Amino acid sequence: PQPVYLSDYQPPAYRVTHTELTFDLDPAATRVKARLLMERHPEADANAPLVLNGEHLKLISLAIDATPVDASAYELDDEGLRIAQVPERFVLESEVEIAPQENTALEGLYQSNGMYCTQCEAEGFRRITFYPDRPDVMATFKVTVIGDQQQEPILLANGNPIERGELEGGRHFVTWEDPHPKPCYLFALVAGNLHSVEDHFTTMSGRDVTLQIWVEKDNLDKTEHAMASLKRAMEWDEQAYGREYDLDLFMIVAVNDFNMGAMENKGLNIFNSAAVLTHPQTATDAAFQNVEGIVAHEYFHNWSGNRVTCRDWFQLSLKEGFTVFRDQCFSADTNSAPVKRIQDVSFFRTAQFAEDAGPTAHPIRPDHFIEITNFYTLTIYEKGAEVVRMLRNLVGEESFRRGSDLYFERFDGQAVTIEDFVGCMAEASGEDFSQFMRWYSQAGTPDIDAHGEYDYVQGEYHLTLRQRTPATPGQPDKLPLHIPVRMGLVGTKSGQDLTLTLNGEKLGKDAVIHLRDDEQTFVFTDVAEAPVPSLLREFSAPVKLHYPYSREDLAFLLTHDSDGFNRWDAGQRLALLALDDLIAAHRNGVEKVMDSRVVDAFRALLSGPMSDKAVLAEMLTLPSEAYIAEQQPIVDVDAIHAAREFVRQSLAVALRDEFMAIYEANVTEEAYAPTPEQIAQRSLKNVALSYLMSIEDEQGLALCESQFAADHNMTDVRQALTLLVHSDRDDLASPALKAFGEKWAHDPLVMDQWFTVQVSRPQPDVLERVKYLMQHPAFSLKNPNRVRALVGAFAQNRVNFHRLDGQGYQLLADVVIELNRLNPEIAARLITPLTRWQRFDETRQALMRSELERIKQQPLSSNVYEVVEKALA
Numbered sequence: 026p027q028p029v030y031l032s033d034y035q036p037p038a039y040r041v042t043h044t045e046l047t048f049d050l051d052p053a054a055t056r057v058k059a060r061l062l063m064e065r066h067p068e069a070d071a072n073a074p075l076v077l078n079g080e081h082l083k084l085i086s087l088a089i090d091a092t093p094v095d096a097s098a099y100e101l102d103d104e105g106l107r108i109a110q111v112p113e114r115f116v117l118e119s120e121v122e123i124a125p126q127e128n129t130a131l132e133g134l135y136q137s138n139g140m141y142c143t144q145c146e147a148e149g150f151r152r153i154t155f156y157p158d159r160p161d162v163m164a165t166f167k168v169t170v171i172g173d174q175q176q177e178p179i180l181l182a183n184g185n186p187i188e189r190g191e192l193e194g195g196r197h198f199v200t201w202e203d204p205h206p207k208p209c210y211l212f213a214l215v216a217g218n219l220h221s222v223e224d225h226f227t228t229m230s231g232r233d234v235t236l237q238i239w240v241e242k243d244n245l246d247k248t249e250h251a252m253a254s255l256k257r258a259m260e261w262d263e264q265a266y267g268r269e270y271d272l273d274l275f276m277i278v279a280v281n282d283f284n285m286g287a288m289e290n291k292g293l294n295i296f297n298s299a300a301v302l303t304h305p306q307t308a309t310d311a312a313f314q315n316v317e318g319i320v321a322h323e324y325f326h327n328w329s330g331n332r333v334t335c336r337d338w339f340q341l342s343l344k345e346g347f348t349v350f351r352d353q354c355f356s357a358d359t360n361s362a363p364v365k366r367i368q369d370v371s372f373f374r375t376a377q378f379a380e381d382a383g384p385t386a387h388p389i390r391p392d393h394f395i396e397i398t399n400f401y402t403l404t405i406y407e408k409g410a411e412v413v414r415m416l417r418n419l420v421g422e423e424s425f426r427r428g429s430d431l432y433f434e435r436f437d438g439q440a441v442t443i444e445d446f447v448g449c450m451a452e453a454s455g456e457d458f459s460q461f462m463r464w465y466s467q468a469g470t471p472d473i474d475a476h477g478e479y480d481y482v483q484g485e486y487h488l489t490l491r492q493r494t495p496a497t498p499g500q501p502d503k504l505p506l507h508i509p510v511r512m513g514l515v516g517t518k519s520g521q522d523l524t525l526t527l528n529g530e531k532l533g534k535d536a537v538i539h540l541r542d543d544e545q546t547f548v549f550t551d552v553a554e555a556p557v558p559s560l561l562r563e564f565s566a567p568v569k570l571h572y573p574y575s576r577e578d579l580a581f582l583l584t585h586d587s588d589g590f591n592r593w594d595a596g597q598r599l600a601l602l603a604l605d606d607l608i609a610a611h612r613n614g615v616e617k618v619m620d621s622r623v624v625d626a627f628r629a630l631l632s633g634p635m636s637d638k639a640v641l642a643e644m645l646t647l648p649s650e651a652y653i654a655e656q657q658p659i660v661d662v663d664a665i666h667a668a669r670e671f672v673r674q675s676l677a678v679a680l681r682d683e684f685m686a687i688y689e690a691n692v693t694e695e696a697y698a699p700t701p702e703q704i705a706q707r708s709l710k711n712v713a714l715s716y717l718m719s720i721e722d723e724q725g726l727a728l729c730e731s732q733f734a735a736d737h738n739m740t741d742v743r744q745a746l747t748l749l750v751h752s753d754r755d756d757l758a759s760p761a762l763k764a765f766g767e768k769w770a771h772d773p774l775v776m777d778q779w780f781t782v783q784v785s786r787p788q789p790d791v792l793e794r795v796k797y798l799m800q801h802p803a804f805s806l807k808n809p810n811r812v813r814a815l816v817g818a819f820a821q822n823r824v825n826f827h828r829l830d831g832q833g834y835q836l837l838a839d840v841v842i843e844l845n846r847l848n849p850e851i852a853a854r855l856i857t858p859l860t861r862w863q864r865f866d867e868t869r870q871a872l873m874r875s876e877l878e879r880i881k882q883q884p885l886s887s888n889v890y891e892v893v894e895k896a897l898a
């Protein structure tokens with residue numbers, strides 16, 4: 026497989042102005058007729074051939090301006106069709122045959138549980154018909170879907186339905202028209218036996234929009250939260266960005282077999298059922314919040330992605346980074362803003378930092394790729410969102426809004442680039458972003474070494490910041506970035522933020538300083554007392570900040586920092602220092618001793634004024650094993666696990682009564698609601714329970730069992746089940762697992778949780794259990810959610826996946842090899858943990874590499890090939 030390069034971009038020689046499609050559905054032989062109004066680009070060569078993408082298509086007929094094209098006039102291969110000579114304007118008609126039932130890759134038109142659906146982003150449309158499958162070709166669409174009246178009573182496509190009728194042989198059709206020009210990756214079709222819940226939204230200009238969520242009949246009771254989230258998102262986008270919905274109908278469809286979370290097809294969003302269905306008895310708080318965020322994300326794409334789209338796939342972060350930023354702000358406004366930030370950053374620093382440090386590291390705008398589906402990554406999405414956030418912080422909220430208004434107005438109906446977006450921000454604010462643009466082209470996470478000194482005599486504080494971005498594959502040398510560092514100086518006597526005076530200018534108590542050089546010293550004057558610096562507040566830039574904080578400094582910031590995010594981060598840093606010592610002790614076979622300063626800090630949290638329960642729950646949560654591993658030069662999975670367990674248990678022993686009191690104070694009999702208040706209460710209660718269970722406290726065990734038995738809501742049930750299964754009390758865990766498995770055997774999304782709970786436990790029997798569960802009737806390798814819940818979750822189980830006998834790696838490689846044939850996109854994603862081999866000891870490195878080599882020996886899809894190739898380079 027050959028890479029494509031950003032620098033090779035050429036505008037299309039021919040564009041499609043209008044597309045008409047007719048689908049005659051059949052599982053084994055669907056006929057697709059296309060009628061494309063095409064014209065040559067004014068600047069293109071008059072002899073330019075017409076090149077159309079097309080894969081897995083059986084060509085039935087081909088005509089230009091109603092004249093059949095002679096077989097000698099075109100070339101056909103397994104990537105598409107090439108016609109040497111075409112007029113300046115013409116109508117291209119084609120008919121092809123495809124087999125949705127054989128499509129296990131879940132790209133293009135496929136069947137899920139008997140229902141037809143499509144996934145076209147990024148390059149799935151070429152599996153439906155011959156077409157210039159690229160986002161800078163935008164056309165209006167008219168689509169007729171013909172299906173069986175019994176099997177497919179519901180026939181959906183983008184836009185508005187304009188005609189419907191019955192046909193011979195028990196068939197019927199519906200014709201849909203989408204007046205907004207769109208790239209073909211936003212095309213969608215759904216057909217099957219579906220049921221809908223309907224609601225309405227009145228836009229800010231007073232237009233009525235019909236909202237429909239389409240699901241299988243059994244799931245009609247699981248749509249309420251998604252619908253409420255959709256309405257909130259529609260309202261929020263009007264208020265925050267002045268963006269109104271632009272069709273009379275907005276539809277969401279839930280599909281069981283889906284590679285991604287969801288897809289923003291114009292007017293017809295298709296969702297992985299896991300990203301839309303919720304019910305208090307089946308979905309956890311986290312799932313409710315996830316659904317809210319994804320519904321909003323896809324809706325927001327209607328402007329950031331659909332009305333204004335990407336010129337080419339290298340610009341993917343243009344729509345994804347911006348839209349993630351938009352959904353993050355929406356969720357922050359709807360729920361607890363500090364907790365949203367803490368959770369996002371916590372995930373980001375664990376997973377994106379790892380990606381940035383590994384063999385698949387790439388810039389937010391890559392300069393080449395082999396397979397674009399491999400680039401739907403944390404870097405493109407989450408780091409892209411962090412960069413948009415930095416832009417907003419650099420220009421301020423008002424200029425940011427002016428810039429986004431300008432962007433949407435100027436580029437409406439166009440396919441554009443990241444420069445166009447940043448250019449609007451520059452124009453609206455007068456800022457110069459030329460250095461800032463390096464964020465889009467340089468991969469890797471910058472390290473910032475900070476050093477501060479207080480001069481008592483002068484009353485000055487000297488802060489030196491040094492930045493360095495490590496080499497990444499293909500990018501040995503890096504240039505300095507423009508990094509906004511939000512900060513404060515907290516007086517050690519007063520415990521208050523001190524006023525910041527820099528170069529004679531009073532900046533207030535909280536300010537953003539700009540690091541642009543490799544090294545810069547900032548001299549703050551009129552500093553009346555010795556401060557502890559609070560740096561990178563709210564995580565103002567996606568960097569690793571190193572400052573030699575003492576444990577006393579951290580304990581001080583934990584209670585005094587005015588920035589909630591940094592208070593949390595001080596706690597994490599304090600815990601990490603203690604964990605470091607314990608990891609070393611474990612490795613050296615020395616007795617582990619708990620740092621009393623961590624215990625004291627936790628005691629202070631537990632007994633202090635309890636203002637925000639949601640934040641407190643986060644503060645009581647120790648850094649994950651994955652995040653701890655990120656901080657270590659060589660990952661020792663066993664030492665990390667042992668050290669973290671030791672801290673959990675030491676805290677539980679020392680603060681047992683406090684945890685018990687927290688638990689009891691937060692039990693409620695209220696009916697379940699996914700409100701911020703209730704979610705905060707449940708998370709605090711469940712964190713307390715996890716500490717109690719870590720020491721198998723008798724009373725804690727009883728509470729855990731009764732929480733499971735009470736069956737009040739899935740958040741509580743799942744937490745109780747997890748704690749039982751992850752404890753050593755198999756006598757209690759087995760009956761609970763059995764009861765849960767029997768009760769929910771009919772609900773695949775709940776069975777996914779049942780799989781995950783079991784394969785993430787630390788006990789050494791997990792590998793056998795994974796093998797056993799892969800034979801379970803509820804499991805299927807063909808369903809991405811099942812694969813993620815069972816095999817994906819196992820690969821996150823650090824102590825078991827990284828077994829020293831290599832069997833964990835072997836199992837993953839076996840699955841990858843099998844999935845490579847069925848679903849290359851999911852197979853390629855599943856390899857990720859193996860690509861991190863450099864981080865481990867030599868024995869594990871060799872084992873991981875040999876599994877990668879074994880995969881490489883197979884006939885590979887381009888998806889898997891690209892990842893394995895990079896991992897072994």
Ligand code: DPP
Nearest residue numbers: 146285287288289323
């Ligand atoms: N469906 C994916 C998303 O919304 C790709 N666009 O991010």
Ligand code: ZN
Nearest residue numbers: 322326345348
């Ligand atoms: Zn998206």
